[in-house]
Amino acid sequence: xxxxxxxxxxxxxxxxxxxxxxxxxxxxxxxxxxxxxxxxxxxxxxxxxxxxxxxxxxxxxxxxxxxxxxxxxxxxxxxxxxxxxxxxxxxxxxxxxxxxxxxxxxxxxxxxxxx
Amino acid sequence: xxxxxxxxxxxxxxxxxxxxxxxxxxxxxxxxxxxxxxxxxxxxxxxxxxxxxxxxxxxxxxxxxxxxxxxxxxxxxxxxxxxxxxxxxxxxxxxxxxxxxxxxxxx
Numbered sequence: 310x311x312x313x314x315x316x317x318x319x320x321x322x323x324x325x326x327x328x329x330x331x332x333x334x335x336x337x338x339x340x341x342x343x344x345x346x347x348x349x350x351x352x353x354x355x356x357x358x359x360x361x362x363x364x365x366x367x368x369x370x371x372x373x374x375x376x377x378x379x380x381x382x383x384x385x386x387x388x389x390x391x392x393x394x395x396x397x398x399x400x401x402x403x404x405x406x407x408x409x410x411x412x413x414x415x416x417x418x419x420x421x422x423x424x
Numbered sequence: 425x426x427x428x429x430x431x432x433x434x435x436x437x438x439x440x441x442x443x444x445x446x447x448x449x450x451x452x453x454x455x456x457x458x459x460x461x462x463x464x465x466x467x468x469x470x471x472x473x474x475x476x477x478x479x480x481x482x483x484x485x486x487x488x489x490x491x492x493x494x495x496x497x498x499x500x501x502x503x504x505x506x507x508x509x510x511x512x513x514x515x516x517x518x519x520x521x522x523x524x525x526x527x528x529x530x531x
Contacts, residue, residue: 342518342519344521346465349523350523351428351510351520351521351522351523351524352510352512352519352521353521354518354519357518367518397465399465399467401467412457412469412472413457413469413472413519414469415459415466415467415468415469416466417464417465417466418464418465418466418467420465
């Protein structure tokens, strides 16, 4: 079955280290997204990519970086510049285009804890 | 900027009860999504609506475009329905999420 795979599910890192979260999809979706979820808040968009080799900043991109070298993969790096990196990170994908007929598929998330 | 408000924030129900979760938004949208997030964190897409009503099993979602309001109903609720339900609106390409409604169904 097609879907999105995020790994790892739980990740612990020391303060000051960069860490990369993996997101892979086999849905042949053009667009991919990274969201951050904090307790009591709605999901917030970090970065998104609508096509290979192109990506755009979302609402909270500072301290994060991404790449989109392959259609299937959209890894997120949490850099040491991110002041409060402990959070739950969700990856999603959708078919390209705007309009109401395009749905989203979400991954199972990575919970990052920085100690 | 679109604001998405959900109510209630928390909801506790007895098994078998009819449940309604509400979502209001402030600007025109191309679609509204209802999502379900289980304690493990993964999110499942339940519905995508641009008008009218959709039904899937015991779940019903409605949207009133003029009033900028949507509701998610669960009939004959069951403890396995316990989860966080999230409303998200789509306009100009990206999703704006509500903070979620935490539902707990007691046996």
